Amino acid sequence: MDSRDPWEIYFLKLAQTVSSRATCTRLKVGSVIVKDKTVVATGYNGSPSGSPHCLESGCLVENNSCQRTIHAELNAISQAAKHGNAINNATIYVTHEPCFNCLKHIITCGIKEIYYSEVYGSTNVEDKLKKLGINDFYYTIAEINNNKFYVIKLFHG
Ligand SMILES: [Zn+2]
Ligand SMILES: [Zn+2]
Numbered sequence: 001m002d003s004r005d006p007w008e009i010y011f012l013k014l015a016q017t018v019s020s021r022a023t024c025t026r027l028k029v030g031s032v033i034v035k036d037k038t039v040v041a042t043g044y045n046g047s048p049s050g051s052p053h054c055l056e057s058g059c060l061v062e063n064n065s066c067q068r069t070i071h072a073e074l075n076a077i078s079q080a081a082k083h084g085n086a087i088n089n090a091t092i093y094v095t096h097e098p099c100f101n102c103l104k105h106i107i108t109c110g111i112k113e114i115y116y117s118e119v120y121g122s123t124n125v126e127d128k129l130k131k132l133g134i135n136d137f138y139y140t141i142a143e144i145n146n147n148k149f150y151v152i153k154l155f156h157g
Pocket of ligand 1: 024026054058060066067068069
């Protein structure tokens, strides 16, 4: 019997590992952008290049969230942009449910599938998408080998 992790679990575990580099003390988030089963970018929540980390300077909390850091998903998208790695039709694996802002960027840069391990925030992802006027998606909760995760497939152009 094949006891290896299925791809979903493998990449979600990678996102978890990536999150260990996060520099915000409030929450550690990691993300991995994958195309053709190949990692094309990774990101964790951290400060813009060259600016101080929450670890050193404390969080910059406004509107109840830390404004000092770039979210993991946006850091992964930025890393792909910096190195010229195409992410159209890619999949993103994240430790936590994306916020509104990350969701908008994920959609706009052409990522078509989102997997995440933990629910985060008060608005469920289905409600977020619907509030944004996006109704053409598939959402499910899955479980493999006692690993529960959430899946969103986006069908926009
Ligand atoms: Zn912070
Ligand atoms: Zn976010």
